Amino acid sequence: MTKILPFKAVRPAPAFAGLVASRPYEDYSENELRAQLDYNPYSFLHIINPGYKFQHEIGGEKRFGMVRNRYLEFREEGVFQKDENASYYIYEIHSREGSCCGIIAAASIDDYEKDVICRHEDTIAHREELFKEYLKVVGFNTEPVLLTYPDNSVINELLAEKMKMRPEYEFATNNKELHRLWLIDDPEHVSKIRSEFEKQEKIYIADGHHRSASSYLLAKESRENNPNHTGEESYNFFMSYLISESNLRIYEFSRLIRDLNGHTKEEFLILLDEWFRIENRGYEIYKPSKKHHFNMYLDGEFYSLYLRKTNYEFTDSLSELDSFILFEKILKPILGIEDLRYDKRIEYIHGRNDLIELKTRVDSGEFAVGFGMLPASIEEIKQIADENLTMPPKSTYIEPKLRSGLTIYEF
Known part of the structure; x- marks a missing residue:
């Protein structure tokens, strides 16, 4: 009650x-x-x-x-x-x-x-x-x-x-x-x-x-x-x-990262390949249409990243959340972002702003790469709360x- x-x-x-x-x-x-x-x-x-x-x-x-x-x-x-x-x-x-x-x-x-x-x-x-x-x-x-x-x-x-x-x-x-x-x-x-x-x-x-x-x-x-x-x-x-x-x-938050953590572009793409199927979309502005799909903007081009589900294990509702997957498989292990709140190498754009802003800020040289995803659903938010789990910072803009x-x- x-x-x-x-x-x-x-x-x-x-x-x-x-x-x-x-x-x-x-x-x-x-x-x-x-x-x-x-x-x-x-x-x-x-x-x-x-x-x-x-x-x-x-x-x-x-x-x-x-x-x-x-x-x-x-x-x-x-x-x-x-x-x-x-x-x-x-x-x-x-x-x-x-x-x-x-x-x-x-x-x-x-x-x-x-x-x-x-x-x-x-x-x-x-x-x-x-x-x-x-x-x-x-x-x-x-x-x-x-x-x-x-x-x-x-x-x-x-x-x-x-x-x-x-x-x-x-x-x-x-x-x-x-x-x-x-x-x-x-x-x-x-x-x-x-x-x-x-x-x-x-x-x-x-x-x-x-x-x-x-x-x-x-x-x-x-x-x-x-x-x-x-x-x-x-x-x-x-x-x-x-x-x-x-x-x-x-709405979702897009992630902007200032550098590739010492990796070259080619090395970075090879590291991503372990967990994601990668397609180069060129100059086409790409926005995901499904869960576990991500967009990436790198070196003047858009990429789609599809999670390799045969490699990834879903254990609870948090493990299925796209912002968690992005953190666990890219931001933390590859780009070295441990603290999503305070690390100065990461910034966020809420999803009310379109991908042109993400592209513009990467093209300016201020950031090396940007990532986007679909927003979480209310069902996901409720399930995570019911399981007494917590979402990563900047998972939702409501x-x-x-x-x-x-x-x-x-x-």
Whole structure:
């Protein structure tokens, strides 16, 4: 049984919603970021970049405290207001790729601890701890964890009914997306949604493993420090965006490697031949169409690599994952890439960018070789999570990506 609850969000007043909402901080170029901070006083970027007010870079715990101060200023000025009733929030994004919608709600830390909310990625301990300290100081979270569940006709019908009504927010962004948000706070619909989620034996983290892990650490610490702990406190939950599996968009990451680890082109191809059937595609841009097929761009030409399945043994769901095969049979043994997170010789391009970028970056001389593959499926992700296995870093790039600042969960 999965516990997914409504909560009282802190939100922008409707007049400010489009101005407040921002992309993740790291998505902005330096010039774009400066323009937002210079000319939009309501951007959520002012909260997460509090030193800009004083034209001064601020780091560490001092920055955390100033984030808290900027947030309180937005509340005091009426830019943010807290809802009186606990609600579920329908959030829809319509883009050139299509539309998707889901429910923003509070997910249970206990479900996370018991693996009712299932994971498929490893997290880094120091990042978990750093974000836990950030949450503790600022007292709020504005980036929901992306959770996915099997399509549910009852929830779908309820959302469709509600979305016929005028939304609370409706605004467009300069990347040609339309964002809309509705509130569900009437007791009958709230009860129905909660009941439908309670029927789910498991739900899965699609994106946000570090956010959920940090919320778990904060909950553990808060429970230990609260002698009157009841289990209903806000720290026992974390904000999530729950989206049906059919609404999820999963892309691959291509790999770019700076050198051939001392091998000549000919030596490298001979080493690949042990595990892959290789076809030179010349100047034809090649993208795989099947699992266990890879594309490679090397020395101005595309190659297809087909895994020799007579040589390779499938032992579990992880061993069948293409990003794992690429690491185990090429990146690690041949190219000497041991650490996919921190090795400076490897970079990644998410699959929303086409193969022209991979080709351009190899042709520039910055990289020697690039590899691509098909994206993992939701079935693969779920199977790996069910077997308590973890995917290699940068195995998936998952959308939708929500705007920051539209719903805020206070601890």
